[in-house]
Amino acid sequence: MNNNSMNINTTPRVGGSGAVDHELVITSTFGTLLSVVYIIGVSGNVYTLVVMCHSIRFATSMYISIINLALADLLYLSTIPFVVSTYFLKDWYFGDVGCRILLSLDLLTMHASIFTLTVMCTERYLAVTKPLDTVRRSKSYRKGLAWGVWLLSLVLTLPMMIMVTQTTKNTPEGGVKRMCAPTWAPLAYKVYVTVLFGTSIMAPGLIIGYLYVKLARAGNKRSPKQKVLIMIFTIVLVFWACFLPFWIWQLLPLYHTKPLSLASQTHTCINYLVASLTYSNSCINPFLYTLLTKNYREYLKNRCILPVFMKLFSQTKPITLQYAS
Template identity: 85%
Template sequence: MNNKSVSLNSSPPPQDGGSGTVDHELVITSTFGTLLSVVYVLGVSGNVYTLVVMCHSIRFATSMYISIINLALADLLYLSTIPFVVSTYFLKDWYFGDVGCRILLSLDLLTMHASIFTLTVMCTERYLAVTKPLDTVRRSKSYRKALAWGVWLLSLVLTVPMMVMVAQTTKDTPDGGVKRICAPTWAPLVYKVYLTVLFGTSIMAPGLVIGYLYVKLARTYLESQRNSAVSRSGKRSPKQKVLIMIFTIVMVFWACFLPFWVWQLLSLYRTEPLKLASQTHTCINYLVASLTYSNSCINPFLYTLLTKNYREYLKNRHRSFYRYTSSFKQRPPSLYSWGRSASSSNQFEFNSETLAMGTLK
């Protein structure tokens, strides 16, 4: 498949059987194996910490918290495949059976789609919070949880074909031995179509949606802040910082996964095989795999900055709300009662989200 372990196992064997080639292979494998091990330790530690902190606030079920929990969970599941991949790097064989093939490669696709779909939901929620704030406030806790489950269900549906078509097979090695690999069992054309669809669902379609939303948001902010004090001061508002951090997480995702997809699709659509040395081919396989895993290692640091900016954003909203309502206390009772009823739908969100952020301090 397009995946790390299959790319590793299906890479061309060394053309030279001398000790120099073996030494180079060992250096390459040791380097990337060590790198992935470091990524595993850092990524698991960071995402576990993120989950622990976020779960303290899950009872408030704001959309941001639920999305970050989904992202951290997807990263943890993705990182859990590293020990299997590293052991395969060193052993040059697959020892985890047919079930291991299906689970490992399916987890890759499942977590990749869950991450990008969750990021798309986050961008959509922020867009609606700006353009339709009252509708955003009315969304219930059950709606947000159902949306999170829907993201995982859709990701699972896209992953099921991989579970079905991948199986453990064997191939002969130049030295007369037998090597076990994970390989697709479908016809090459069907397999190519399936991978193309996965590229569209994990990169192209979410990219178009997120790009459209951010263009619309940029126009909205330019219009609303053209003559505002925030615009004149040259400082970014907390709400802008939240959107910038979400956009940063999206860009890091693409930077880590796009080279992997380009490398896989290139091998699928080229009419002639790439004329690369064995060590070069292996290095590229290892490099694109390491990039995808590094995304799960970088994300916890971005989540920390995101929640910090989000906490600042909510704190300012909380203060603005009370400045707004306190102004009615100096007006006639009829006007004050109207203002209180008009803003009552927002008060619950401000209070609950601010209390939720208090647990993160």
């Protein structure tokens, strides 16, 4: 399903040395850009995981959610070397299992990220409207919720994992080309992609939008520190900005009655652009996580909670403290 994976196997039209050179320039630019995104994104998300795991003893939903987001980003970034190498080699060398894993990881991490963001927004809303209920939530409840996010994401991904396979076709030059492609009927594929668009963009968007409207009506007096809410919403907006063009590009050929009359190089450039946007989301996120946790620590400090933590953890006997998160 993934635009990144499905189109990396497209053989370029070779109409002369100029066409080949132009294709090489586009591919090299795309490969270099994604390589930079990979290095920065992996470094940033590994750093985020180290910092968050060190702070996990606080067991707040915020820290657990950020760990979830960083893990999803790392898994998604792990597909970049396979995508880049396939674009350069113009063939798929990672077998049928590689097809299933690569395309499934895209969907799995995409849904895990947006579901986690939806949980974060819901937790912020409940902390305002039902603070006592939030306080009573245990560490095991928060971890169970995190596991539930990944399980639901996996369920939505399973059809792609089962139906995609490695296929071969003959090239104009007389060779054989391998590629990853879904094996189901066009109508079933159209329905599945539409459902995925609803679960990864539409439904979370409606829920998050509704919660923020309700928080805005609740007023500043009852709301948690505004910087925390703004940063969470910023992460959500960046996700939409990076993934919405990808989904439009996926749905357009499915619902457009006439084939898109685009030149081969234009089609390739759009493929590269939407791929780069989706991967850039995982590169930008660590910087937003840093700002979010900084604002969240300020929020806790202003509520005189961090000094209590310092005092509690300095004692020899461990004590568990719960608070609204």
